[in-house]
Amino acid sequence: MKSFLALCFVSLSMVIPAIITVCAADTDMITRDFISSMESYKNGDYQKAVDLLESIAARGVQNGKLYYNLGNAHLKNDNLGNAVLWYERALQKIPGDPDLRFNYEYALTLTKDARENTSFSPTRIFFFWKYHLSRKTVVWTAISLNLIVWLFIIVWRMTRRKGFWYAACITFLPALIFIATAFFNYYESTYLRLAIILPKQISVRSGLLDNSTELFKLHAGAKVRVVRTLRDHLQIRYSKDKIGWIAAKNAGII
Amino acid sequence: MQRLPNYILKLSIIIAVILTASGVSAKITVDAQVDRTRIQSGESLELSVTIENSNGQVDISSIKDFKVVSQTSHSTINFINGQTSQKIIYVYTLEPLIKSGKAIIPRLRVKSNGKTYQSEPIEILVNKVSAKTKPSKDLDVWITAKVSNSTPFTGQQIIYTFTLYNSVQIHEAKFSPPEFLGFEATEFKKTNAYKKIIKGREHIVTELNYVLIPKKTGALVIEPSSFNFGILDLMKNRDRSGRSLPDFLMDPFFNPRKMTKHTIRTLALNLTVKPLPEYTGHGGFSGLVGKFELKTDVETSNLKVGDSTTLSVTLKGQGNIIDAGEPDFKLPDAFKIYEDNPEEKISLDRTGYSGYKIFRKALVPVKQGSYEIRPVSLTYFDITEKAYKKLTSQPIILQVAPSQTAQAAPPRLSSQVSASRKQKVDFTGRDILPPKEELEAVQSQNRLSLFLFILLLASPLPLLAGLLIFQRLTRNDTRPAILMKNKARKALKAAINTIDQQNEMLAHLYQAVNAAIFSIANRSGEALTWKEARELLTQCGQPPQIAQQASDLLSRVESAKFSAAELSDHERKALTEDVRRLFKELLP
Numbered sequence: 021m022k023s024f025l026a027l028c029f030v031s032l033s034m035v036i037p038a039i040i041t042v043c044a045a046d047t048d049m050i051t052r053d054f055i056s057s058m059e060s061y062k063n064g065d066y067q068k069a070v071d072l073l074e075s076i077a078a079r080g081v082q083n084g085k086l087y088y089n090l091g092n093a094h095l096k097n098d099n100l101g102n103a104v105l106w107y108e109r110a111l112q113k114i115p116g117d118p119d120l121r122f123n124y125e126y127a128l129t130l131t132k133d134a135r136e137n138t139s140f141s142p143t144r145i146f147f148f149w150k151y152h153l154s155r156k157t158v159v160w161t162a163i164s165l166n167l168i169v170w171l172f173i174i175v176w177r178m179t180r181r182k183g184f185w186y187a188a189c190i191t192f193l194p195a196l197i198f199i200a201t202a203f204f205n206y207y208e209s210t211y212l213r214l215a216i217i218l219p220k221q222i223s224v225r226s227g228l229l230d231n232s233t234e235l236f237k238l239h240a241g242a243k244v245r246v247v248r249t250l251r252d253h254l255q256i257r258y259s260k261d262k263i264g265w266i267a268a269k270n271a272g273i274i
Numbered sequence: 275m276q277r278l279p280n281y282i283l284k285l286s287i288i289i290a291v292i293l294t295a296s297g298v299s300a301k302i303t304v305d306a307q308v309d310r311t312r313i314q315s316g317e318s319l320e321l322s323v324t325i326e327n328s329n330g331q332v333d334i335s336s337i338k339d340f341k342v343v344s345q346t347s348h349s350t351i352n353f354i355n356g357q358t359s360q361k362i363i364y365v366y367t368l369e370p371l372i373k374s375g376k377a378i379i380p381r382l383r384v385k386s387n388g389k390t391y392q393s394e395p396i397e398i399l400v401n402k403v404s405a406k407t408k409p410s411k412d413l414d415v416w417i418t419a420k421v422s423n424s425t426p427f428t429g430q431q432i433i434y435t436f437t438l439y440n441s442v443q444i445h446e447a448k449f450s451p452p453e454f455l456g457f458e459a460t461e462f463k464k465t466n467a468y469k470k471i472i473k474g475r476e477h478i479v480t481e482l483n484y485v486l487i488p489k490k491t492g493a494l495v496i497e498p499s500s501f502n503f504g505i506l507d508l509m510k511n512r513d514r515s516g517r518s519l520p521d522f523l524m525d526p527f528f529n530p531r532k533m534t535k536h537t538i539r540t541l542a543l544n545l546t547v548k549p550l551p552e553y554t555g556h557g558g559f560s561g562l563v564g565k566f567e568l569k570t571d572v573e574t575s576n577l578k579v580g581d582s583t584t585l586s587v588t589l590k591g592q593g594n595i596i597d598a599g600e601p602d603f604k605l606p607d608a609f610k611i612y613e614d615n616p617e618e619k620i621s622l623d624r625t626g627y628s629g630y631k632i633f634r635k636a637l638v639p640v641k642q643g644s645y646e647i648r649p650v651s652l653t654y655f656d657i658t659e660k661a662y663k664k665l666t667s668q669p670i671i672l673q674v675a676p677s678q679t680a681q682a683a684p685p686r687l688s689s690q691v692s693a694s695r696k697q698k699v700d701f702t703g704r705d706i707l708p709p710k711e712e713l714e715a716v717q718s719q720n721r722l723s724l725f726l727f728i729l730l731l732a733s734p735l736p737l738l739a740g741l742l743i744f745q746r747l748t749r750n751d752t753r754p755a756i757l758m759k760n761k762a763r764k765a766l767k768a769a770i771n772t773i774d775q776q777n778e779m780l781a782h783l784y785q786a787v788n789a790a791i792f793s794i795a796n797r798s799g800e801a802l803t804w805k806e807a808r809e810l811l812t813q814c815g816q817p818p819q820i821a822q823q824a825s826d827l828l829s830r831v832e833s834a835k836f837s838a839a840e841l842s843d844h845e846r847k848a849l850t851e852d853v854r855r856l857f858k859e860l861l862p
Contacts, residue, residue, distance in 0.1 A: 054716045061709055076716060085715035092709045113719060123706040159722050163730045170734030177741055199731065206724050 050076050057089070066097035084113025084154070088120050095127055101218035101240035103127050105272040108216060108243070112274070115154055131241035133258075147201070155205045162202045165195035213246040215256065215271035224264035228253045235264040244271065302328040304384045306393035314401050315373045318343060318537045321366040323382055323393060330386035332364050339377035339398075340368035369537075374402035414442040417501050419540035421486070427548050428491050429563035429594055430657050431626040434459070434484040436499050436540065439470075439477045444503040445533060449482065452497035456547070457486040462622055485626050487594060488547040498539040506533050550655050553662055560601075562654035564593015564626075568601070568665035570650050575670065579677035582638045584614070587650050587667065590630035593657070596620055600633045601652050606645040608674070612636040639674040640703065646671055755796040759861055762789035766853060773846055780835040783853050787828050790860050804829040820859055827852055 057072035070093045077086060087110035095103035107124040114120060128135070144151055150158070172188035175181075217238045225232035228251060236258070238244070244256040247263065254271055257263045302325070309320040323332045334342060344367040351360045370377045379396040415438070422433040436449065451461075466481040488494065553559045566589060573584040585605075589598050605611055614636060620629035639645070647670040656663040722730075762785075769782035784801075792799045795810045802810065804825040811821035831849065834841060841849070 050716050051713060054713065058709060058711045080720075081716050081718045082721070083715050083717060083719050085710040085712070089709040089715060092706055095706055119707040119710070126704060126706055129704075156719060156721055159727055163727070166731050167734055170738060174734070174738050174741055177738070177745070202727065206727075 050079060050081060054086075057093070061089075061093055061096070066093050069093040070097055070099075070102075082113070084110045084117065084120070087113060088117065088123070091120075091127070092123060095123070099240075100127065100130055101216055101220075102272065104131065104241040104243075105216040105218065105274065108214070108274045113154055113156070115152060127241065132239040133242040135243065149197075150201050150204070155202075155209070158198055158205060159202045162195065162198035165191060165198055169195050214274045215244050215246050215254065216274060217242040217244065217266075217270060218272050219270055222266055222270050224256065224258070224262070224266055226264060228265055232265070236262055238266075246271070246273065302326060302330075302386055302389075302391055304328075304330075304332075304382070304391040304393045306379065306382055306396060308379065308396055308398065311397065312399045312401065313370065315370060317539075318367050318369045319398065320535075321368055321379060321396075323364045323366070323384075325362045325364075325384055325386075325391075327360055328384065328386035328391070329362065330384035330391070333383045333385075334366065336380045336382065337368070338380075339372060340370055340379065343367040343369050370398065370400045372400055374400050376400070414505070415440040415444060415503065415536070415538070417499070417538055417540050419496070419499050419543060421496070421543055421545060424543070425546045425548060426488055427550055427563060427655065427657065427660075428488050429550065429561070429655070431485055431487050431564070431593060433624060433626060434486050434496065434543075436482040436484075438480040438482075438501065439472070440480075441472075441475045441477045442505060444505060446502070446504045446535075448502040450500045450502070451482075451484070452499055454484070454486060454496060456490040456494040457488055457496075460485045460622060462624060466624070483624050485622060488545075491547045491549040494545045494547055496543040496545065498542050500537060500539045502535065502537045504533040504535045551660075551662070553653070555653060555662055555664060557602075557651060557653060557664070559653050559655075559662065560598065562591075562593055562595065562598055562652075564591055564595070564654065564657055566591030566593065566595070566652070566654050566665060568650065568652050568667055570647075570667035570670060572647070572670050572672065576673045576675070577639055578675045579639050579642055581677075582612075582636050583672070585635045585637055585647065585670070587633045588630055589633075589652065592626060592628040593654070594627060595629055595631060596627055598631050601650045603635060603650060604648045605635070605637065606647070608639055608641040608643065608645055610638040610640055612638070637672075639672070642674045642676045644671060644673050753796070754798045755793050758789045758793035758798060762786045762793055762857070762861065765789060766850075766857060769853070770850060773843075773850060776841055776846065777835075779846060779850070780831060783831050783849065784828075784835050786853060787824070787831055787856065790857060791824060791828070794860055802828065804832070816860070824856055824860065827856055 053072045053076055057069045057076075060066070060068040060072065070090065073086065073090045073093060077090065087106045091103045091106035091110060094100075094106060104124075104127050107120065107127055110117070110120050111124065153161070169188050169191045172184045172191060176184035176188060217240055220240050222238055223234040224236050224238055226235055227233075238258060242258065244258050247255040247257050249255075249268065252268045253265050254268050255263065255265050256271065305324045305326075307322050307324070309322075313319050325332070345364065347362060347364045349360065349362045351358065368379070377398045377400050379398065381392040381395050384391045384393075417439070418437045420435050420437075422435070423430070426432045434454070436451070438447075438449075462483040462485060466483070468479050470477050470479045550563070569588045569590070571586045571588070573586075575583075577583055585603070587601055587603070589595065589601070600616065603611075612635065614634035616631055616633045618629065618631040620627055620631075649666045649669050651664055651666045653662055653664045655661070765782045765786035769779045769786060772778040772782060788800065788802055788807075791802060791807050791810060794814050794816060796814075807828050808821045808825035811824055812818060816824075831853070834849065
């Protein structure tokens, strides 16, 4: 038994430093790529900047600013569809970033398809915090408020002072709202998939075949809801009365 | 002839039916008559169908050679020598559909009480109107029609004038214009009326005008206009012997006058519409035909970046200006351009359409420099010169100085009156903001997984559960041993706190020692003797020396409590210390 434990200890003492070393090396490479991408961007080599930034994102880095930079590089590289896609992804991470908002609005002015006006929808008015706070902020606010509620309850149980009970009741409502919002965000990201049209123009057809009837056309940057996926095709809904099929490669899931 | 109100006709028919049913008069006859049997093409005649003693309807669907222009009816009931008769008279105005020859009014059928009655057929001779026939100025009423130009170009506006001359009073006049096939026709609403002496007689001359724009080329015919009117017959103001009648007999009340209806027509007008010559010039042809002028103007030619000025292009003239579109502007890229609604004033008079259109654009320079607004050109077909003519405006030079504020002002359109001095700030250029270069951008912001989120939400629950368990355990323990143990400790604590007050201290110590012994015995109680204490402890398995020590201590406390001797501080502390030591032995 002792020899087994000793073997484990020796193995771990060798593997853990190796993992740490690999991770550190990868981090260094990501940093170098990022710096190179910024230099390429400044030099006008937007395609190279796109390649480098997308390689960073492909390595699992999820960062709103990285996505913002990707949107910028795509837009400069005359790739409106991808630009809007990455801006949309960035908005989920840093929705309040003014630079992002500005560039996103500018990109939208370049799109051709009229979007449904959702600025004054009842959902946006009654659940305004959902659209102004990042998902991360909502999650941690929910956890914090939940903890505060329970702490108030515990203290009240210990001291039997009514003030703590009232404080717990007051904190309970916002905690509940943020917990519900966080759960909805999880549901939304898992089941309510949105996508951006990537090519300059595509035909939305009645079926999966190329010779299916063309129902309508969409252009780069158009935002659609993915209804379902079938054999490398997406059934998308653009508006209440416009639904059809496109090849999956023509849309980027946000 | 005026149409009778329906209810009178219906009432007559009802009476007639009643009378017919009563057998007062039973013979039913149908008779058709015309006011004349010779007419000229274009004239009309009156057909009267009289039905006696029946309320049947006349079937006029068999009339093929005539067009029924109008229809009236009236009825009469006569009582003559005790005999009653009733008549319904239908009057039709007919126009022949043939130019010349015989036209037939066939037998007209009337159905009554299941039987069919017929009138006799009538032959009408229609004479062709001679093209050379001209309205005679010897007549009391005549009409003419003419066009201002019988060989216009397509798109050229011409005037069709219908003129009525009458030297007698006419009634119930009705003018029926032609359809103007091949033309776009607009009536000039204002009629022109004046008096004119023709062959020594005063005539009233009334002119109606239409503006016609030919839409087809080649030979076009404007069909005759027709004019219906009535003239009251001249009254005979002399009797058979030639004597003049008294004036009061000339009053219409005593001498009702009959009105004779007439229909006259103008001649058809033959026009030859010429196509526009082939356009071979540069630039597009605007489609305008007439006579036009073009002028460009700018509000101010010295500007600063962000200022606004208005460029106006005025198209003015006579012709189909109503069809004029915006000329092609070629403006420098250094200007932002804002459209303004065109202003137009087009009037229609006896010479046709004329007026102007002003096209405006607000220009906002975004760069300094000197810029030329190229001449605006427009090609139209000049009807006086019978050739295409290109209008070209003068070039305009705009001097743009740098802005002091470097802010572009919004357009200020000349047709708008600005109520406020505040101006909307517009973009003068568009670009995206730069990338975020901080290395923070590569730090992953992975979202908390749903599982971890739920775990963190639930984390306070074990803490609360532990507390509840602890409270439950401590609050509900009612065993005598625990209760007495707590009581003993509380009493000892109180004794230590009241060490300066001997009686209270001794009372607490006495209570503490008793409670400690009862706790060991798992019993409740208040007081013990030292013997009871020793026996109790011994029975509970305590070592004899502990039992003896406890009984001795109880005895000492009891003696001190109930004796009047004052204990010194040292003695009090020693006694308290002994009790504490006993507690350590008994209540670890």
